[in-house]
Amino acid sequence: MLRLALADLWHERVLFLCSALGCAAVLAPLIVLFGLRQGVVAGLRAELLDDPRAREVVSVVNRTLEPALFDRLAADPRIAFLVPRTRALSATIVIENPAREGQGVRMELLPTAQGDPLLPGLVPGADGLVLSATAAERLGLRTGDAALASVARSRGGEREVLSLPLRVTDIAPPAAALRDSAFATVPVLLLVEDFLDGTAAADARPGSEAEARARPFAGFRLHAARLEDVPALDREFRLAGIEVASRAEAVAGLLRLDGNLALLFLAIAGAGGAGYLVSLGVGLWAQVERKRRDLALLSLLGLKRRALLALPLIQAAAVALAGAVMAFAIAASVATVLNRAFAGTVTGDRPVCLLTAGMGLAAAGVTLGGALLAAVLAGLRAAAVPPAEGLAEG
Amino acid sequence: MTALLSLRGLHKAYRGDAAPFALEVPEFDLAAGEALALAGPSGSGKSTLLMMLALASPPDTAEGFGFAGQDVLRLWREGRRDALAGLRAGKIGVVPQTGGLLPYLSVAGNIALTQRIAGRPDPARVLTLAEELGIGAQLGKRPAALSVGQRQRVAIARALAHRPALVLADEPTASVHPELADAVLALLKRECAEAGAALLVATHDPERAARAGYPVLACVTHAPGEDGVARSVFTRAPLAEAA
Numbered sequence: 001m002l003r004l005a006l007a008d009l010w011h012e013r014v015l016f017l018c019s020a021l022g023c024a025a026v027l028a029p030l031i032v033l034f035g036l037r038q039g040v041v042a043g044l045r046a047e048l049l050d051d052p053r054a055r056e057v058v059s060v061v062n063r064t065l066e067p068a069l070f071d072r073l074a075a076d077p078r079i080a081f082l083v084p085r086t087r088a089l090s091a092t093i094v095i096e097n098p099a100r101e102g103q104g105v106r107m108e109l110l111p112t113a114q115g116d117p118l119l120p121g122l123v124p125g126a127d128g129l130v131l132s133a134t135a136a137e138r139l140g141l142r143t144g145d146a147a148l149a150s151v152a153r154s155r156g157g158e159r160e161v162l163s164l165p166l167r168v169t170d171i172a173p174p175a176a177a178l179r180d181s182a183f184a185t186v187p188v189l190l191l192v193e194d195f196l197d198g199t200a201a202a203d204a205r206p207g208s209e210a211e212a213r214a215r216p217f218a219g220f221r222l223h224a225a226r227l228e229d230v231p232a233l234d235r236e237f238r239l240a241g242i243e244v245a246s247r248a249e250a251v252a253g254l255l256r257l258d259g260n261l262a263l264l265f266l267a268i269a270g271a272g273g274a275g276y277l278v279s280l281g282v283g284l285w286a287q288v289e290r291k292r293r294d295l296a297l298l299s300l301l302g303l304k305r306r307a308l309l310a311l312p313l314i315q316a317a318a319v320a321l322a323g324a325v326m327a328f329a330i331a332a333s334v335a336t337v338l339n340r341a342f343a344g345t346v347t348g349d350r351p352v353c354l355l356t357a358g359m360g361l362a363a364a365g366v367t368l369g370g371a372l373l374a375a376v377l378a379g380l381r382a383a384a385v386p387p388a389e390g391l392a393e394g
Numbered sequence: 395m396t397a398l399l400s401l402r403g404l405h406k407a408y409r410g411d412a413a414p415f416a417l418e419v420p421e422f423d424l425a426a427g428e429a430l431a432l433a434g435p436s437g438s439g440k441s442t443l444l445m446m447l448a449l450a451s452p453p454d455t456a457e458g459f460g461f462a463g464q465d466v467l468r469l470w471r472e473g474r475r476d477a478l479a480g481l482r483a484g485k486i487g488v489v490p491q492t493g494g495l496l497p498y499l500s501v502a503g504n505i506a507l508t509q510r511i512a513g514r515p516d517p518a519r520v521l522t523l524a525e526e527l528g529i530g531a532q533l534g535k536r537p538a539a540l541s542v543g544q545r546q547r548v549a550i551a552r553a554l555a556h557r558p559a560l561v562l563a564d565e566p567t568a569s570v571h572p573e574l575a576d577a578v579l580a581l582l583k584r585e586c587a588e589a590g591a592a593l594l595v596a597t598h599d600p601e602r603a604a605r606a607g608y609p610v611l612a613c614v615t616h617a618p619g620e621d622g623v624a625r626s627v628f629t630r631a632p633l634a635e636a637a
Contacts, residue, residue, distance in 0.1 A: 004499075011498030011536075297494045300450050302483020302511050304476045387450035387482070 004298075005314035008291075016319065019283065023323025023367065024330060026276040030269045031331035031363055032353060036338070037261040039354035044254050046350060048227060048247070052117045052175055055080070055226075057233050057246040059219035062087045065242075066216050073222065078229040083113045084186060084217035090193040095131070095182055096148045097139045104150065107135055107180040110221075111189050117223045118176040119183060126206055128169035129184055132177035141168050149182070151192050160202045162195045164188070186212045227251050273370060280319070281374030284312045288382045295382050296389035309379040316375030317368055324364035331355060397423040397632075398559055398592050399447065403457035407623070408442050414622065417442050420629045426559065429583050429593040431603035432628065434613035439626040440596035441491075444562050447594065448488055449478045461485070462559055483512045487553030487591065489563035489582070494549060495537040501548050502533040508556040516555070523551040527581060543574045547581070554585055561586050563595045567602070575599075579606035 009016045048054040059065075065084070073082050085091065096104035112130065114123055124130045129147055131139070141147055149164040172183060187206035194200035224230045234248035288295065299308060335353040342352040404419040417439035424430060434440050445451045446459075452470040453459065459466040462485050469477050487508065495504045505520045524530045527547040529540075537545055546566060553561050563582060567575035579595065583606060586593040597603050600610045616625040 004496075007503065008496075008498045293494075294496055297490070297496070298511075299479070300448060300482065300488055300490075301508055302479045302481075302486070304479045304483075306476075387448075387479075388445045 002314060005311050006318065008311075009315055009318055016322075019280070019319045020322035020326060023276065023280070023319055023371075024326035026272050027323055027327030027363060027367060028330040028334070030265075030272060031327055031355065031359070032334050032338070033265055033268060034359065034363075035331065035335050035353040035355045037265050038356075038359070039339075039350070039352045041254070041258045041261060042354055043350040043352070044257070045227065048250065048254060050175075052120075052223070054247050054251065055117065055224045055230060056221065057224065057230065057237065057244050057248075058221045059085075059237070059242050060245050061243040062218040063242065064216050064218070065220065067214055070213070070217070070220070073220070078225050078233060079222050080225040081113075081115050081117055081223040083111045083116065083221050084213075085111045085219045085221055086189045086193040087218040090196045091189060093182060093192060094150045094152075095129070095135065095139060096150065097141050098146055098148055100140065103139075104148075105135060105138055105180060107132075107182055109189060109192060110177070110181050110183050111186050112183040113185065116183075119170070119172055122170040122172070124169045124184055126185060126187065126209075127164075127166055129166040129182050130170045130172050131168055131183075132172050132179065132181045133174050134178075135180040135182060136168070136171045138180065143168055143170055149184075149188075151195055153196055153198070155198065162192070162200075162202050162204070164191075164206075185209065190215065228255060231255070273366075277370045277374045280316065280371055281377060284316055284375050284378035285381060287315075288312060288378045288385075291382075292385055293389065295385045296387055299385060299387035305383045308385070309383040312375045312378040312382055313372055316371040316378075320367045320371035321364060324360075324367045327367075328355075328360045328363060397460070398426040398428075398462060399424040400458060400460040400632075401456065402459075403455075404446070404453045404459065405455045406439075406442060406446065406453045408439065414624070415439060416623050416625045418625055418627045419443065420627070421632055422628060422630045423632045424560075424592055424594065427587070427590050427592055429586060429608055430595070431600065431608040431610045432594060432596045432613070433600035433603065433610050434596075434598065434626065434628075435615070436598055438613050438615055439628075440598075440613070441564050443628060444564050444594065444596050447560075448486055448562050449482050483508070484556070485559045487556070487558035487561040489546075489549045489553045489561065489566050491565045492545075492569050495545055495552075497537055499536075500533065501529060501535055501537065501540070504537065504548055505533075505551045505555050508552055508558075512556040514556055519557075520551070520555055523554055523585070526585065527551050543570050543578070546570055546574075546578055550578070550582055550585065554589055554591065557589060558591055560592045560594070563593070565596055565598065567597065567599070575602060576606060579603060579608070583607060 070082065070084060073079055091109045092106055093109040094104040094106050112119055112124065119130055122130055129149065131141060136142065145168045147166050147168050149166050151162045153160050187209060190212050191200060191204060191206045195204065224233055230246055231248040231252040234244055234246045237244040295308060332355055335355050338353045339351045401419045401422040406417045408415055408417065432440050432443065446453055449466060456467055461481065464481060496507070499507065502520055505523065506515065506517070509515050521530070524533055527550060529544055529547050529551065532540055532544060537548065540548065546569070566582060567578050570578060579602065582593060582595065595603065595608065600612060604610050611628060611630055614627045616627070618624045
């Protein structure tokens with residue numbers, strides 16, 4: 001059966017080649033278009049994802065947020081990382097290199113915890129500190145060095161200083177912080193805040209993590225699990241009256257672009273693909289008419305109906321597969337040219353047209369499905385040819 | 395023994411060249427291995443009868459239609475086309491009027507076609523048949539490269555390749571020149587006898603068939619009656635039933 005169908009195709013290989021080329025001619029631009037969509041979206045997405053701050057949502061106004069809210073947020077599957085923060089005004093600290101006394105630098109004190117996307121793999125620990133690259137450079141501190149953190153308050157006209165000897169456990173990656181800043185665990189931030197509020201003595205030391213988490217906080221910093229979750233989280237916080245800052249706009253823009261490009265692709269692929277499938281179906285139908293005598297003869301020789309039905313189906317499948325392979329080859333070379341021409345412009349150093357083997361398989365699968373659908377009518381027609389025509393004089 | 399083929403009270407209307415025709419077969423039996431020529435003028439319904447015998451078209455009405463132990467009438471009535479196709483594939487060989495070879499298969503492929511459809515591949519038999527029919531040198535060629543007579547012999551080889559019980563030939567000599575016609579008829583008869591297959595040849599030339607050693611069954615034609623339908627009758631005394 002298969003051999004019969006393929007022998008027929010081989011006999012008329014010029015016609016077969018034309019059909020396959022026709023298929024490739026429609027398919028190749030669609031694959032390129034799809035690759036462009038993938039490349040542009042993947043490029044923009046990767047650019048966003050490269051920046052760990054893209055998934056960040058930070059509350060910007062000081063409120064009193066109860067532990068219950070933090071428990072609820074921690075249980076939300078859309079939130080990958082959550083850390084509470086103290087009031088912005090009490091989150092500054094002076095860090096000093098013990099080797100260069102009197103040259104302390106005032107910087108922002110940021111909370112961190114296990115699994116912080118800004119500090120991948122880095123946790124400062126209870127008496128540790130992660131410095132931003134700029135801060136470490138200005139202070140001349142390196143990983144493992146001792147540092148002195150200090151906060152000053154005036155109480156009854158008298159200046160009091162809280163001094164914490166800490167160790168620099170790591171230097172933060174450049175993307176984590178542009179300005180001078182120091183990352184420390186929540187108990188350190190709480191101690192600073194309590195000291196400034198006057199509820200802690202100058203010789204107090206950071207409490208435990210569990211104690212800290214039982215207290216209300218002024219705000220939080222969280223990272224969404226997926227880029228797509230950022231706009232929804234941003235909207236929900238605003239609706240709940242918690243003012244937040246995030247890249248929701250940029251992410252929503254990317255998602256909108258993704259959706260629009262998908263729609264554009266569907267429209268073009270739908271129009272082009274449907275047109276081609278109709279022409280393939282009509283072509284196969286005409287083929288059945290042309291080969292009516294051969295088909296009748298095969299039926300007369302005892303070929304069963306489903307075998308006759310299979311003839312145009314096999315041939316359509318062969319055309320579709322050959323077409324898909326050609327189309328992918330053409331698309332791949334076009335993509336190479338495009339990627340070279342657009343190198344470093346639209347999507348940075350990423351390919352503007354992204355083709356993968358999976359896409360090739362999907363294209364072949366869709367084409368195959370469509371071709372089989374188009375061939376079914378022809379197949380039914382072939383199966384209905386009465387065997388008696390095989391004997392009759394044509 | 396029972397007949398390989400047995401028709402009773404069969405009736406089929408068809409359109410002839412001008413007037414409507416009716417084909418009638420009151421009685422017709424063919425024993426296994428028997429050869430017979432069906433003679434009648436052009437348009438007398440020989441081809442129509444062969445088509446019915448080839449299980450390719452159903453009779454309008456019939457009292458009995460047995461072939462190789464199967465009730466063909468019932469298969470038609472129940473619409474079991476695949477069962478009919480299976481019977482065609484396994485038991486019947488057909489030599490169409492003009493070769494009817496598939497242009498995209500080689501001569502060997504065309505001859506082996508019936509074997510493949512019947513699911514009984516036998517390359518040795520393809521070779522033997524081709525040698526006997528004098529087309530051994532053409533096995534690798536396409537039908538388009540053959541002469542008319544060679545094509546006819548390929549069709550004969552194809553009809554015999556799967557060892558059918560019955561071979562039907564519709565005017566196998568119509569498209570070859572007279573000298574070759576005798577040879578084709580003789581070849582058919584010899585090959586069928588060798589393979590033990592029954593043979594039915596439709597011909598408009600009863601003398602030639604008789605000369606080739608075929609018993610001839612001539613059709614009786616009746617001019618249009620009151621209903622304006624011309625009738626064509628093939629009838630043959632039934633075989634003696636086994637006691």
